Amino acid sequence: MHDLTETDDDLGALASSLDDVILAIPGVDGLTAVEPTLLRAAKEGVGALLGSPDQQARVSVKRVRGVLTVHANISVAAEAASPAVAQAVHRAIAERFPSSTGEGAPSITVRVIDVVPSGSQD
């Protein structure tokens, strides 16, 4: 469970741990960075990226106006069912947060951005 009295480093570490959790879910074929490195470099500058603790994380975990927001962009294997996989990803993310902190539930977005055929050359 994650302690919600977090720092930016905590959020970065949480994002990285979520990467591993999501990739282990059956039917998830891949995970794409919510905020690609090039986009971050354009917004924050290359210097800000260097040494950034969460630069490897593909899941985004941020606090927006006091609400914790989690975004994950997934690719789903064609033989799986996207709605069920998205729900499984949502459940896995939600389970990482305690329900007894008094803080509202995090806002979670799971986007299926590709369905990958089996035997694809991707």
Next chain:
Amino acid sequence: MNTEIPGSGPGGPGGCAHGIDALTDYLERDMLPADPSIDDSPECQRILRSLRRVRSLATPLREADEAAVTALDQDWIRGIMENIGREAKAGRDIPFAASDDDAALVITEGTVRGLVRGAGDRTPGVLVGRCVLEGDVTVVGEPIMLHVTVSIGWGKSVADTVALFREEVAASLRQHTDLVVAGLDIVVDDLHFEADEIGEVGDDA
């Protein structure tokens, strides 16, 4: 529902920053040297999958008879490639039924169009031209219409091929979306030759 999805517009997450020409060149080079901005982009990968399909149809044509590839053929291939590039864009977010105030579970419109193209790839003799989702796909349960244009391989039964394609599309959409498809409108707007038919037609000529 949470609507603050970062980068859901053009050039957003998984977006493809490369044009059709660049991706075609990349394919022709057997994707070497590897370009992570293409290899790691689902949108680019979706375009590459479609380009492979078009190439598998166009290459035998060219090899059979360079002179037979008319300007019309070139325009046809170019038109399909332009559709592929345009339709691979992420587009609107289409929610799954399980979405609620705290959870936005969605599939992108570009992915759904990719499913339709994939159904075409699995149906012998079908090449998808254009695919349009008409209606408010952003509202769960809202009936929508799907308009698809296809080219059918020469010599195939149009009725049988379209029926097979229709089944493939319906099955794929049922498996991967919660869309309520009120109508699937398939227009056959062209015929094309496939590799095993080129010699046959040439012999007749």
